[in-house]
Amino acid sequence: MTRDEPDWGPEHLRGAIEAAGVALWSWEVDTDVFVMDGHGYRLWDVGREGTLTFEHLSEKIHPADRDRVRAAFRATRAVKGPYETDFRIIVGSNIRWISARGQGHDEGIVGRTMTGVFLDVAGRKQAEEGHELLAGEMSHRVKNLLAVAAGLTKITSRSSTSVDDMTDQLTRRLIALGRAHDLVRPLADGQGNAALLGDLFTVLLAPYDSTAAFSGLIRVAVPRMGVGENAANGLALVIHELATNSLKYGALSSPEGTLDVFGTVVGQDVEILWSEQGGPDVVPPAEVVGYGSQLVRRTMQGTLGGSISFEWPRSGVQVTVRIREDRLAL
Incomplete structure (x- = not known):
């Protein structure tokens, strides 16, 4: 006898994501347009107005980490499998630690758009x-x-x-x-x-x-x-x-x-x-x-x-x- 899997609907998934403090993001690799969910914009302290690009978003990354993170995101398209990179961002006068996670080598890419998550890892x-x-x-x-x-x-x-x-x-x-x-x-x-x-x-x-x-x-x-x-x-x-x-x-x-x-x-x-x-x-x-x-x-x-x-x-x-x-x- 096997147990039936629960019926995971969008509302259940959204509740689980919010409870875990996960921010979703997508990156259009050809146009460099970067889109996040509401938690992502709050995490990075950026507004929804106008078009956000990865290049503009990366300006909020701590100068000591910026080149490394940019190189890491570029490298994810050449390395197959899951990746994770930790870095600091500047939010006002505070420093916040972020972890970016996703799949590399265009794995699972849909419509030239890469997807992943951001996590606030300050406590860790x-x-x-x-x-x-x-x-x-x-x-x-x-x-x-x-x-x-x-x-x-x-x-x-x-x-x-x-x-x-x-x-x-x-x-x-x-x-x-x-x-x-x-x-x-x-x-x-x-x-x-x-x-x-x-x-x-x-x-x-x-x-x-x-x-x-x-x-x-x-x-x-x-x-x-x-x-x-x-x-x-x-x-x-x-x-x-x-x-x-x-x-x-x-x-x-x-x-x-x-x-x-x-x-x-x-x-x-x-x-x-x-x-x-x-x-x-x-x-x-x-x-x-x-x-x-x-x-x-x-x-x-x-x-x-x-x-x-x-x-x-x-x-x-x-x-x-x-x-x-x-x-x-x-």
């Missing part, structure tokens, strides 16, 4: 970009963790008197580093602030001190105030990046180096000065374009709504972080 592209950013961030953080582990091992070997002593010190530092990364995890709803500002610096910087936080290598003095879970996540990334760079190139890479973290409230802002001394002579970078630097600036401007600036005196790098007090509590 945003998810892909988010995954790429997350993958890049995770790769960067893993590399930094390996560098930190190597640096901690080197520091520990300098101050250890025996294998057991080195094992004990290194184990405690790695455990402290694990606790620091726990701070980056969001808290459950209703649990309030993620940490006190001083506790955040204490735990995050403890793995980099000679034996434990405040033993002398690292000194922290910041106002007593709560840090919300969102701000704690962002600030933890910034602290981790600054400490990693210091361990690689700055004061924390030297047994004589010191780090002072001093905070104060200036008007509506919390200002934190990160001051390194006693490390290798500082050589100012020609430009700051690394992934870590981009991550720090993006986090400061986006998550924390603040700013970060660097000075490069020979004696040690000076970093100034400014965050609005109301944003720190979020």
Whole structure:
């Protein structure tokens, strides 16, 4: 026994197409006239008045994608089978991602007219970009963790008197580093602030001190105030990046180096000065374009709504972080 196929009438098909957000289009290949359904005109933000050509429509394609899309549409007539191409269009001041799909090699062509569909794929592209950013961030953080582990091992070997002593010190530092990364995890709803500002610096910087936080290598003095879970996540990334760079190139890479973290409230802002001394002579970078630097600036401007600036005196790098007090509590 077989089930009868449903009677798909035009109204059913139109309802399914509208529910899926699909825009239909046809292209007269000889005259270049391009026609779309109502959703297509809304998707591209073009009017129905006058004759629309593919050449005119393609002017709305993002300049970085325009030549590629024009070439792709021309190539579809020479390549047999289904095709799909994604590109950006400019709608007012916004950028919109579109996917064009159809059949190539004049397959199914009727009256010299090619047909296909447009889909708004902004959600998919945003998810892909988010995954790429997350993958890049995770790769960067893993590399930094390996560098930190190597640096901690080197520091520990300098101050250890025996294998057991080195094992004990290194184990405690790695455990402290694990606790620091726990701070980056969001808290459950209703649990309030993620940490006190001083506790955040204490735990995050403890793995980099000679034996434990405040033993002398690292000194922290910041106002007593709560840090919300969102701000704690962002600030933890910034602290981790600054400490990693210091361990690689700055004061924390030297047994004589010191780090002072001093905070104060200036008007509506919390200002934190990160001051390194006693490390290798500082050589100012020609430009700051690394992934870590981009991550720090993006986090400061986006998550924390603040700013970060660097000075490069020979004696040690000076970093100034400014965050609005109301944003720190979020």
